[in-house]
Amino acid sequence: MPLVNEGMGLRDLGKRGQRWLRGAWVIFRRDLLDILRDWRLVSPLALLLFIFPVLALLSAEAATRYMAQFGAQLVAERLLPFLALATGFLPLTVCLIIPLETFVGEKERRTLEPLLAAPVSDLQLYVGKGLAALIVPTATSLLGVTLYLLILIARRALPPEPALVLSLYGILSLHAVVMVAGAIVISTQSHSVRGANLLASFIILPLSMLLVFESSLLFWGSYRMLVIILCILLAYAVLLVRMGIALFNREQLLSAEFDTLDLRGMARGFWRALRTGDPDGLPRSGWDGLWGPIRRSGGALATLALLGLMGFALGWSLTPGIGSLPAEAILERLGPGGQNLSRSLALPLTAWGIFIHNLRAVLVNTLLGALSLGLWVAFYPVGLMGFIGMLLRMLFTIDPSLGMAGILAVLPHGLVELPAVGLAFAGALRLSLTLLTPPHPRSLRDRLLLALADWIKLLGLAIPPLLLAAWIEAHVTPHLVLGWLAARLP
Structure with a gap:
């Protein structure tokens, strides 16, 4: 008899897990379709995806030809990882508007109330909307770097180092998670899209400076130090996701209109x-x-x-x-x-x-x-x-x-x-x-x-x-x- 009860408990747990995933999947699919249907966002991203890798490669070739005049062609070649990082980081900054207006944008458009009234938990709502806001910037960034590397291989017939490729993908993926998680925290605590966009500078500026440091590590081939940076980024990604889950509250989103700074x-x-x-x-x-x-x-x-x-x-x-x-x-x-x-x-x-x-x-x-x-x-x-x-x-x-x-x-x-x-x-x-x-x-x-x-x-x-x-x-x-x-x- 205990075996039967244990089996029934496992089946009930599996059913609850399926219902939870189904609720988060509904929110994720809804937001992802809304993002992909917005041609004002998809069109610039498509142009950026196909044009910027070509511009970066042309800049790399021009720098290589210029450096070759002084016998410093190796220096120009070491600049290629920085251009690859820039190719992947630029779409992330453009796509930052997606997580920034995840909650506060729907609140201004008055579409948040029906969504918050749906029979889903706060965690399902956060996970569904967070993944939808994450997948577009990450996919655009990684596709841009992949296109850049493919063009580089086709033009130079030199395959990049596997450690370099893995480092590029790891850096950009963790940058995307950190930026999106931070932007969602800002979106849940802001009362207007304008205020959320102003606060976005606290995300872009530190990560931009970190990107310069990471590119210098790639330039010198310091992959061990880069692993430490990636571990720190992973820790911050976990902390920001945890902060978003801890601070997310649907009642507060509906009731809070404007907070005054009550110093007294x-x-x-x-x-x-x-x-x-x-x-x-x-x-x-x-x-x-x-x-x-x-x-x-x-x-x-x-x-x-x-x-x-x-x-x-x-x-x-x-x-x-x-x-x-x-x-x-x-x-x-x-x-x-x-x-x-x-x-x-x-x-x-x-x-x-x-x-x-x-x-x-x-x-x-x-x-x-x-x-x-x-x-x-x-x-x-x-x-x-x-x-x-x-x-x-x-x-x-x-x-x-x-x-x-x-x-x-x-x-x-x-x-x-x-x-x-x-x-x-x-x-x-x-x-x-x-x-x-x-x-x-x-x-x-x-x-x-x-x-x-x-x-x-x-x-x-x-x-x-x-x-x-x-x-x-x-x-x-x-x-x-x-x-x-x-x-x-x-």
Whole structure:
């Protein structure tokens, strides 16, 4: 009997999945047909698709002939990937109007109300319209690059490198996902197509600068670095899609007409969140004012700790790949008892200077984390602990005594400093990821104000340990390191 119930449950689950896909497919087909029927959009795209690859190839041939006069034909040939990227990126910028007016355009045309009244969920609606807005720009971009490469092969009889072709397709596909996902977020939060088009510059400009950097990597053939860029783009694509799903709400689309910037209301809500731990001003206990921010940021703190451990393990494990180190030569340069190292450690380090440096690093990384949707804050512990792990492994490779000196140089103040920085970064990560959290009874503004107030409280809790860690680093750590070196090194 349990086998029968299990089989029936699987069939029911399959039927629900088919109904969900059918609902999303109806929305996708409707939007795709509307896009393809609009001749004012399809005609320019067709002209752009067939004309721009030819213009790019003619420009490449002209540059090749010009460079050949100076014996720099290889430089001209390395410009071909940039023209290929431009061939694929231009249709993406033109097609950006499609996702930008996905929701706000239908709202202005008064066709959104019947669509939102359809018996589909918010996720089905978002997925259907998002895929329809994505497929046209992506297909146009990839077709343009393919046509450019085919013409290049026909004219030059030189097949491009497979790594180059895969890199071009990967870059343009992820650019399309990032641009479309960001444009849909703008469309759901805008109240007019004009406002959405103005906000589109925050998508086009950063990706245009990134495109120049990617083209330089293709020019030098730095495919490994390009893989890192592609992984970062993939992470941003996932984050923006998650943000779109989290912020999409059909009732808000129907009810919201125009938002005013209520600075006084925001200031009052922020003060209440800072004073009571609640934007609504509900009374809370004094203990909750200190423990509440830590409890609410506990998940972010655990994530940062796990990432830090992963970074340390990665830095430690990858260090042997650099080869053997000349231990004798390095020990000779240190001098008897590490005298040369003693001189380098005798720098005029002050506790106040170290504290100001650490506090500035926390504030700058918090700002970068907010601008990068938490990605910078999440990967900062990986880089920091990875560098520490790499440095310690190198010192242990040279001599175990130097390895222990490295531990003494990090551990005393690190035991105080790392938890304090972790508290501040956990609040910054939670603040950055607030836009990605699922719908909540609280409004998005209240959640942002509460996260900002919690970050300020966590920063206040981190300041005393940072002062103590700076004092230890300035007055205790050098004596421990020098005493150990004097006793252990020959």
